[in-house]
Amino acid sequence: MARGRKIYEGKAKILYEGPEPGTIIQYFKDDATANNAEKRAVLDGKGVLNNRISELIFTRLAGIGLPTHFIKRLNMREQLIKQAEIIPLEVVCRNVAAGSIAKRLGLEEGTQLPRSLIEFYYKKDELGDPLVTEEHIGAFNWASPQEVDDMISMTLRINDFLAGMFAAIGIKLIDFKVEYGRHFEGDTVRVILADEISPDCCRLWDMETNEKMDKDRFRRDMGGITEAYSEVARRLGIIKENEAGSGADIVSIGGDK
Template identity: 40%
Template sequence: MEKRDELYAGKAKSVYGTDDPNRLILHFRDDTSAFDGKRKEALERKGMVNNKFNAFIMDKLQAAGIPTHFEKLLSDTECLVKKLDMIPVECVVRNLAAGGLVRRLGVEEGIELVPPTFELFLKNDEKGDPMINESLAQTFGWATSDQLSRMKALTFQVNDVLKQLFQDGDMLLVDYKLEFGVFDGEILLGDEFSPDGCRLWDAKTREKMDKDRFRQGLGGVIEAYEEVGRRIGVNFG
């Protein structure tokens, strides 16, 4: 697989073309950002940790029958993926109250949400990734009714798989966001799954083990990511 020009540089990943028009290379950088990119910092080893963490999770999800764009690791910081026509809608499941839900509704952080909540957000940093609903997504052409239904079903399937995986590592999957795209007419899970895009707490102490450590200035960000990986069996080499 021949790596070609950079097509896009996001906040923490760069996307490269290949000699196959249906395949891309994702390069995980050490960059870390928060608050829609307003705070940025490079953290040593982060690209490697998130690349290998994401590969492990994607393999677990594919083994459970959840279709993803992930194909294989190429190096410590790169992986090969299918090229998706991305849907600009983020799907968020919350198992415990935290983050934006607490700020919006004034509920207590950490209360269990039964059933888990499902939310949609428009992927648009300039507008602060505003919360939307299915009606808005359809009206403005961001996603069809069938696509939204499939995305919701897959998001909850991911919850079933990963809640148990992290529970087995004595952790709580508090919430997470997913992005999807279309490949050959099928909805696939895209982007990445790492501690950058979810909240994970130690089950006993409720210590935060995700990007909230960066957002809140708690320190030990990459050490926490590596500890999460170690508990679920990720081999960082």
């Protein structure tokens, strides 16, 4: 499927005009960044793995009735998605203390939180994506009260689904980040899940060993990043048993080859 002109290039993906009005082609890069892109690397095969993992998760979420931008996978690095106006907020759901919340609140990493917590961050790289409250969101009109309610409700549904899905394959869902967009259909506007869900935006720990299987391996110079992502894909059934650790020979699960 032919791409149109490039619309946007971010740290991990490139967006192109799609073949039909209202569609976009999303390309997954191998670039890895951390600390607001101060740390960078190219990890061969990471984009392929994230494309396939995100495809699987978005397909399963659509299966439980959650609205998403995903239409279909086009090839190993590209997806066809619905055009949406991205809401300038990152929505983080936390189940276990890790990363910034552990530092901010003086919690030991790995502490189970009293309940799942939802946090909002303003999407602004030059400001370091600061933590914001619902008061900020309303005051600066980043999202309406109904949109905030929709994002919270959808994020909690996603959390319940992902926690069960990953627990079934021996992985603990520590936290994750999602983004939402406004999808316009005629006179109606609907909040839909956008961006991606992959080890780039989730903290995933092995349930037996607590070994990190996510982007923290890159942030903390632990090495073995694509191997960890490949292991997540293997457990999800996306790559063959004997290919875990290489990111190669990914088998088809839904979508077109």
